[in-house]
Amino acid sequence: xxxxxxxxxxxxxxxxxxxVSLIAFVAISLLGEHLDSGAGFSESGFWLRLATxxxxxxxxxxxxxxxxxxxxxxxxxxxxxxxxxxxxxxFVADGPIxxxxxxxxxxxxxxxxxxxxxxxxxxAPRAFAWGLVPLLLVAGxxxxxxxxxxxxxxxxxxxGHATWQxxxxxxxxxxxxxxxxxxxxxx
Numbered sequence: 001x002x003x004x005x006x007x008x009x010x011x012x013x014x015x016x017x018x019x020v021s022l023i024a025f026v027a028i029s030l031l032g033e034h035l036d037s038g039a040g041f042s043e044s045g046f047w048l049r050l051a052t053x054x055x056x057x058x059x060x061x062x063x064x065x066x067x068x069x070x071x072x073x074x075x076x077x078x079x080x081x082x083x084x085x086x087x088x089x090x091f092v093a094d095g096p097i098x099x100x101x102x103x104x105x106x107x108x109x110x111x112x113x114x115x116x117x118x119x120x121x122x123x124a125p126r127a128f129a130w131g132l133v134p135l136l137l138v139a140g141x142x143x144x145x146x147x148x149x150x151x152x153x154x155x156x157x158x159x160g161h162a163t164w165q166x167x168x169x170x171x172x173x174x175x176x177x178x179x180x181x182x183x184x185x186x187x
Contacts, residue, residue: 009063011173017059018169022162024055029156049089050082057081060169061116064124064176073123080119088112102148105160109144110137113168120172132175139171140164 032048057078065073088108097104113136121128143164147157 011170014060014063014169014173015166017063018165021056021059021165022158024059025052025161026156026158028052028055046086049086053082053085054078056085056165057116057119060165061120061124061172064120064126064172066124076123077119080123081116084112084115084119087115102145105144105147106141107144109142109147109164110140113137113140113143113164113171116168117172117175120176126176129175132171135171135175136168139167143167 028048028051032045035048055078057080058074061077061081062074065077088111091108091111092099092104095104095108097107114133117132117136120126143160143166146163147160149159149163151159
């Protein structure tokens with residue numbers, strides 16, 4: 001996509017794609033519960049986490065893919081996002097910070113958001129802008145902290161996933177939008 005295409009792709013449409021990603025997360029999670037409990041697939045969680053991350057990459061990061069070789073770029077963003085999601089889950093579960101600490105969630109959320117932004121920069125590709133870094137770190141930290149919000153019957157941690165995905169979507173949108181606007185030629 002040319003810079004003008006990305007800036008003209010409205011935030012509302014990007015949020016709609018983030019909601020598609022969240023709906024896919026719920027469907028994938030419910031499928032995982034079914035496979036683990038009734039179908040005897042004990043290792044389905046690994047593959048389903050990868051699928052969840054891939055859907056986020058395709059839906060939320062995909063709109064930033066350049067027009068040249070768009071489909072391979074979106075697929076690469078999906079693979080990168082799947083890897084990032086898996087790493088974030090592994091960090092929280094097995095990392096140096098106890099998994100029941102909000103610090104672990106904030107660090108994982110920030111790191112994952114920053115890695116998603118870097119994936120867009122190198123894969124889409126998009127121009128790097130220092131202003132994107134704090135937006136991603138704050139969005140990821142707030143999204144990570146949202147995993148501490150406990151709502152009855154929310155075993156999927158949907159509030160945390162929704163908050164993280166929507167905030168990262170917002171950060172990427174405004175982070176790259178500001179870059180493209182600042183690169184416009186002066187009249």
